[in-house]
Amino acid sequence: MLLSLQKGRPFDLAVDVGCGSGQGTLLLAPHFTQVIGTDISPAQLEVALANSSCPAEELPFADGGADLVTSMTTAHWFDRPRFLQEADRLLKPRGCLALISYTLDMDVEYGQHSHSLTDICHQVR
Numbered sequence: 571m572l573l574s575l576q577k578g579r580p581f582d583l584a585v586d587v588g589c590g591s592g593q594g595t596l597l598l599a600p601h602f603t604q605v606i607g608t609d610i611s612p613a614q615l616e617v618a619l620a621n622s623s624c625p626a627e628e629l630p631f632a633d634g635g636a637d638l639v640t641s642m643t644t645a646h647w648f649d650r651p652r653f654l655q656e657a658d659r660l661l662k663p664r665g666c667l668a669l670i671s672y673t674l675d676m677d678v679e680y681g682q683h684s685h686s687l688t689d690i691c692h693q694v695r
C-alpha cells in the first residue's frame with residue numbers, strides 16, 4: 571500500500587468520501603483504527619448504516635487528522651477544486667488521497683498543481 575511506503579504506521583483514520591452503500595468503506599476497515607464513510611445521499615447512508623450525511627466539499631473533520639482519504643467511483647461528481655482543498659486540509663503530512671475510478675479521464679484543478687495532477691490522471695486512465 572502506498573501509505574505504508576509514504577507515511578508508515580500507525581494508520582489511524584481513513585475517510586471514504588461519497589461512500590454510497592459502504593461496500594468499499596468496509597474493505598478499509600481491517601487496516602485502520604477508524605474508518606468513516608460520508609455521502610450526500612441520506613438514502614445511500616441508510617443502506618450504509620452511517621450516521622453522517624455531508625457533501626464532499628464540506629467534510630466535518632478536524633485539520634490534519636486523516637491518514638487516508640478515498641473516493642471510489644465518485645470524484646467525477648464533486649466540485650473537485652473544493653473537494654481537493656478539503657482533502658488537503660484533512661490529511662496528515664504524508665497522508666494519502668486515493669481517487670479510485672472506472673476511468674480517470676478527467677481534469678483535476680488544484681492551483682499550481684492542476685497540470686501535474688491532470689497529467690497523472692491521463693497516464694493511468
Ligand SMILES: C[S@@+](CC[C@H](N)C(=O)[O-])C[C@H]1O[C@@H](n2cnc3c(N)ncnc32)[C@H](O)[C@@H]1O
Nearest residue numbers: 588589590594609610611614625626642644647
Ligand atoms: C457511483 S456511487 C459510488 C459509491 C461508493 N463509493 C462505491 O464505490 O460503491 C457515487 C456516490 O457519490 C455520492 N455523491 C455524489 N456527489 C456527491 C457530493 N458532492 N458529496 C458527497 N457525495 C456525493 C452519491 O450520493 C453516490 O452515493
